Amino acid sequence: MTQKLQAVRGMNDILPDAAEQWLAFEETIRTWLHRYGYRNIRMPLLEHTSLFRRAIGEVTDIVEKEMYSFVDDLNGEHLTLRPEGTASTVRAAMEHNLLYDAPRRLWYIGPMFRHERPQKGRYRQFHQVGVEALGYAGPDMDAELLVMCARLWRDLGLSDIKLRLNSLGSLPERMAHREALVAYLRERRDELDGDGTRRLETNPLRVLDSKNPAMQSVIDGAPRLLDFLGDVSLAHFDAVKRTLDDAGIAYSIDPRLVRGLDYYNLTVFEWVTDRLGAQGTVCGGGRYDGLFEQIGGKPAPAAGFAMGIERLLDLIEQAGRVAKHPGPDVYIVHQGDAAQKLAFSVAEQLRDAAIATTLHCGGGSFKSQMKKADSSRAAVAVIIGEDEVAAGEVTVKPLRLDTPQQRVPRAALASSVGAVIGRSMIGQHSI
Numbered sequence: 525m526t527q528k529l530q531a532v533r534g535m536n537d538i539l540p541d542a543a544e545q546w547l548a549f550e551e552t553i554r555t556w557l558h559r560y561g562y563r564n565i566r567m568p569l570l571e572h573t574s575l576f577r578r579a580i581g582e583v584t585d586i587v588e589k590e591m592y593s594f595v596d597d598l599n600g601e602h603l604t605l606r607p608e609g610t611a612s613t614v615r616a617a618m619e620h621n622l623l624y625d626a627p628r629r630l631w632y633i634g635p636m637f638r639h640e641r642p643q644k645g646r647y648r649q650f651h652q653v654g655v656e657a658l659g660y661a662g663p664d665m666d667a668e669l670l671v672m673c674a675r676l677w678r679d680l681g682l683s684d685i686k687l688r689l690n691s692l693g694s695l696p697e698r699m700a701h702r703e704a705l706v707a708y709l710r711e712r713r714d715e716l717d718g719d720g721t722r723r724l725e726t727n728p729l730r731v732l733d734s735k736n737p738a739m740q741s742v743i744d745g746a747p748r749l750l751d752f753l754g755d756v757s758l759a760h761f762d763a764v765k766r767t768l769d770d771a772g773i774a775y776s777i778d779p780r781l782v783r784g785l786d787y788y789n790l791t792v793f794e795w796v797t798d799r800l801g802a803q804g805t806v807c808g809g810g811r812y813d814g815l816f817e818q819i820g821g822k823p824a825p826a827a828g829f830a831m832g833i834e835r836l837l838d839l840i841e842q843a844g845r846v847a848k849h850p851g852p853d854v855y856i857v858h859q860g861d862a863a864q865k866l867a868f869s870v871a872e873q874l875r876d877a878a879i880a881t882t883l884h885c886g887g888g889s890f891k892s893q894m895k896k897a898d899s900s901r902a903a904v905a906v907i908i909g910e911d912e913v914a915a916g917e918v919t920v921k922p923l924r925l926d927t928p929q930q931r932v933p934r935a936a937l938a939s940s941v942g943a944v945i946g947r948s949m950i951g952q953h954s955i
């Protein structure tokens with residue numbers, strides 16, 4: 525027996541009703557990004573595996589356990605479906621010398637791939653909107669990124685998303701902290717799990733992102749990176765906090781926030797909600813001043829964030845903000861060959877006038893066509909039968925108003941339909 529074909533586990537179809545939500549979300553996103561001066565960039569879904577190994581770090585969950593990597597049979601290249609967008613954006617900026625004369629504010633949207641255990645809010649193909657501010661060194665940019673997020677939550681009508689903030693300082697500060705951390709973890713080696721024991725030697729900071737409850741007391745007692753920051757890093761962090769205070773954005777400092785990717789320094793943050801169960805982080809980001817150099821480019825400071833679209837849409841739905849398919853403005857029903865010919869050209873005439881028009885296809889009685897017109901949610905049915913063809917007219921039947929149908933000459937059709945649509949819209953709300 526042939527196996528029933530299904531989507532790959534953890535990868536979802538987004539069906540038309542759900543896609544309405546995505547479209548509405550994407551519209552809000554585009555307006556929001558435009559307001560902050562961001563420009564769109566689109567990178568390939570596949571990159572050389574070495575890019576992610578070098579950018580995200582060899583000893584991270586993503587690189588160790590979650591990447592969809594394979595060898596291309598045709599030419600032996602080692603490729604990976606992108607697990608995130610920052611590495612690709614930096615690679616593209618380097619490759620095309622985008623920072624040659626000025627810094628850049630860039631954004632992207634699209635699918636990312638991580639081989640995680642699927643559960644609600646966690647998928648193997650998921651989608652992010654990401655923002656990367658390339659070439660900006662100051663805390664003003666870190667603060668702007670956070671102010672921007674806060675505005676988006678308002679634009680989307682979302683409350684209860686809380687900001688957690690930390691600073692990872694500079695490399696020498698992290699090295700000093702690392703030494704103290706390793707000494708501490710060695711003393712408590714018995715309490716570490718398998719990953720913890722291995723990471724103690726390879727990347728001890730990663731021991732702190734363990735989700736294993738048995739490790740929490742070790743993690744809680746560990747030396748804090750924040751205590752190792754020098755004046756310059758502290759001043760950067762203070763400036764970010766001050767701007768947030770001025771903007772009235774609440775935050776909590778979380779000294780354990782280390783993020784799951786190695787490229788960060790100084791400011792790191794996550795926006796978290798408790799309305800989504802275990803997968804409550806809707807957005808994460810921070811500064812990554814070393815990344816350009818790390819992947820072989822000229823050094824350039826940068827900061828950014830990415831948000832999980834599925835998680836945000838879940839919150840939007842919980843808030844009761846549902847985008848419905850608006851339906852066409854007009855559904856054209858017709859009967860007979862001459863009427864069909866006229867219907868085709870009337871449909872184009874309406875579309876010329878920016879009126880969304882569905883032309884009935886597939887034949888059937890007037891009655892069954894009218895049923896389809898009704899369920900299409902169109903505001904108006906335009907009816908074309910033999911009588912109309914003979915008279916050079918069409919019938920305009922409002923479907924959502926208590927007003928009678930009308931025969932109008934073709935030349936008056938668009939304005940007649942426009943008037944009905946206008947009246948049908950009064951009192952209706954989109955999301």
Ligand code: HAM
Pocket residue numbers: 607608609610611638640645646647648650651652654655656784805806807808809810812827828829830831832833834835
């Ligand atoms: P990240 O924290 O790995 O950061 O991912 C950002 C967001 O993507 C998460 O907060 C979450 O909302 C969503 N996300 C991650 N994994 C999944 C999953 N398996 N299923 C559903 N949603 C998920 C980054 O990716 C960095 N590139 C962010 C960044 C940009 N940093 C600087 N610039």
